[in-house]
Amino acid sequence: MQRAGIALAAALAAVAVAGGAGQEHAAGAVPTVTPLCDGVPGGCGGWSAQPVTLSWRVSPDDADRAGCTTRTFATDGVHQQTCTAFAVTVTVRVDRTAPQATAASLSRPPDRSGWHTAPVAVAFAGTDATSGVASCTSLVYAGPDALDAPVAGTCRDLAGNESAPLPVTLRYDATPPALAIGAVRPGDGFSVVVWTAPPDARVRVVRTPGLRGARPSVVFRGRARAFADRRVDNGRVYRYRIEAVDQAGNAT
Numbered sequence: 679m680q681r682a683g684i685a686l687a688a689a690l691a692a693v694a695v696a697g698g699a700g701q702e703h704a705a706g707a708v709p710t711v712t713p714l715c716d717g718v719p720g721g722c723g724g725w726s727a728q729p730v731t732l733s734w735r736v737s738p739d740d741a742d743r744a745g746c747t748t749r750t751f752a753t754d755g756v757h758q759q760t761c762t763a764f765a766v767t768v769t770v771r772v773d774r775t776a777p778q779a780t781a782a783s784l785s786r787p788p789d790r791s792g793w794h795t796a797p798v799a800v801a802f803a804g805t806d807a808t809s810g811v812a813s814c815t816s817l818v819y820a821g822p823d824a825l826d827a828p829v830a831g832t833c834r835d836l837a838g839n840e841s842a843p844l845p846v847t848l849r850y851d852a853t854p855p856a857l858a859i860g861a862v863r864p865g866d867g868f869s870v871v872v873w874t875a876p877p878d879a880r881v882r883v884v885r886t887p888g889l890r891g892a893r894p895s896v897v898f899r900g901r902a903r904a905f906a907d908r909r910v911d912n913g914r915v916y917r918y919r920i921e922a923v924d925q926a927g928n929a930t
Contacts, residue, residue, distance in 0.1 A: 709736060709737065709738065709741035709742075709743075709763040710736070710737045710763075711734060711735070711736055711743075711746070711761050711763050711766040712734070712735040712736075712737075713732060713733075713734060713735075713761070713766065713768045714732070714733045714734065714735060715730055715731070715732055715770070716730060716731050717731075717733070719735070722768055722769075722770065724771070724836070724837075725771045725772075725773050725809045725835070725836045725837035725838070726770075726771065726772055726773070726837060727773060727774055727837040727838045727839050728774070729750055729751065729752035729772065729774075730750070730751050730770050730772055731748065731749070731750045731751075732748065732749050732750075732751065732759060732768060732770055733748040734746040734747075734748070734761045736761070736763050741763045742763060743761065743762060743763040744761075744762040744763075745759065745760050745761050745762055746761035746762075746763065747759075751770045751772050752772065752774075753772060754772055754773050754774055754775055754807075754808045755771075755772060755773075755808065756769060756770070756771050757769070757770040757771070757772065758770070771809065771837075772837075773806075773808040773809040773835060773836070773837035773839065774837075774839070775806075775807070775808060775839065776835070776839040776840060776841050776842070777804050777805060777806035777811055777833045777834070777835045777839060777840075777841045778804050778805055778806070778833070778841050778842075779802050779803070779804040779814060779815075779831060779832055779833045779841045779842070779843070779844035780803060780804050780805055780844070781802070781803045781804075781844075782800055782801070782802050782803075782829070782831060782844060782846045783800070783801050783803070784798055784799070784800055784848065785798055785799035785800075785801070786798060788848075788849065789926070789927065790926055790927035791925055791926065791927065792849050793849045793850070793851050793925065793926035793927070794819075794848055794849065794850050794851075794852075794926075795850075795851060795852050795926050795927060795928055796852060797818050797819065797820035797852075798818070798819055798848070798850075799816070799817070799818050799819075800815075800816070800817050800818070800819055800829050800831065800846070800848075801814070801815075801816045802814040802815045802816070802831030802832070802833060802844060803833070804833030804841055804844075806833070806835040806836075806839075808835070808837075809835045809836035809837045810835060810836050811833050811834075811835055811836075812834050812835055812836045813833070813834050814831060814832070814833040814834075815830075815831030815832055815833070816831075817829070817831065819848065819850060820852075821850065821852060822850075823850055823851045823852060823853055824849075824850055825849060826847040826848075826849070827847060827848050827849070827850040828845060828846075828847055829845070829846050829847065829848065830843040830844060830845045830846070831843065831844055831846075832844070849926070851924065851925075851926035851928060852928070853928060854922070854924070854928040854929055854930045855875055855876045855878075855879040855922045855923070855924045855928065855930060856874075856875070856876060856922075856930075857873060857874070857875050857879075857881075857920065857921075857922040857930040858873060858874040858875075859871075859872075859873050859920060860872030860873055860874060860904075862918065866912065867908065867910065867911075867912060868906055868907060868908045868910060869906075869907050869910055869916065870904060870905070870906045870907075871883060871904065871905050871907070871918050871920065872903065872904045873903060873904070873920050873922075874903065875903070875922040876922070876924065877901070878924055878925055879901070879922040879923060879924050880899065880900065880901055880922070880923050881898070881899070881900060881901065881902070881920060881921070881922050881923075882896060882898065882899050882920070882921045882923070883896070883897050883898035883899075883905050883918055883919070883920055883921075884896050884897070884918070884919045884920075884921070885897045885907065885916055885917070885918055885919075886916070886917045886919070887914075887916070889909060894919075897909070
C-alpha cells in the first residue's frame with residue numbers, strides 16, 4: 679500500500695470526564711485517547727493514497743467516551759472525527775486521485791530556425807485538486823538529434839499519486855554536418871574544388887587570396903557538390919576553405 683500517512687490535528691483539553699452514578703475510576707486516573715490509523719498508533723500524519731481506517735484506544739477501558747467509533751475514510755478530502763474522553767480531534771486526509779501534468783516549459787527558445795543545438799532543460803508543471811502537487815519532472819535533453827525529439831514528464835501529489843506522462847516534442851540537432859573534401863583540380867585559368875556534404879547543408883567556399891587582394895573572399899555559396907573558380911591567375915597559389923552549415927546552424 680502506497681501511503682504518505684494521515685495528518686493528526688489534536689486539540690488536547692486537560693479535562694477528565696467524571697463517571698456517572700455508581701461508577702468509580704481509579705483515584706487520580708486521567709483518561710487517555712490514542713488514535714490508530716490502520717492499526718498504527720501515531721500513524722496519522724500527511725496524506726494517504728489509500729482508504730484509511732481510524733480507530734481509537736481509550737485508557738482506562740471503563741472511561742466515559744463519545745464519538746470514538748471506528749470509521750474508514752475512502753473519499754478524497756480532509757476528514758475529521760472527535761473522540762471525547764480527553765478531547766482529541768483527528769484530521770484524516772485522503773487523496774486517491776492522480777494529479778495531471780499540464781504543461782512543459784523550455785529553459786530557452788530555439789537557437790536557430792526552430793532548432794535547439796545544445797542541451798536544453800525541460801520543466802513540467804501540473805495540477806491536483808485535493809492534496810496538491812508535490813513535484814514534477816525536470817530534465818535536460820541532450821540528444822539524440824531528431825526532427826521531433828520525444829520528451830515526457832509526470833507530476834506526483836502529496837499523497838504519492840503519479841500522473842499520466844505528458845509527451846512533448848522539440849527539434850534538436852547538435853551535430854555539425856559531415857563534410858568530405860574531394861579533389862582539387864587546377865586548370866588553365868581555373869580550378870575546380872569538389873566535396874561531399876549532406877543534402878540539406880549549405881556550403882560556403884572561402885578563397886585566400888581573395889578576389890581583390892590578399893584578404894579572403896567568399897567565392898561560392900549554395901548546395902552544389904563542386905565549384906569551378908574561373909577568377910584565378912596561372913602560377914599563383916590559392917587556398918580554399920570549405921564550410922558546411924545545416925538547417926540548425928551547425929557548421930563544420
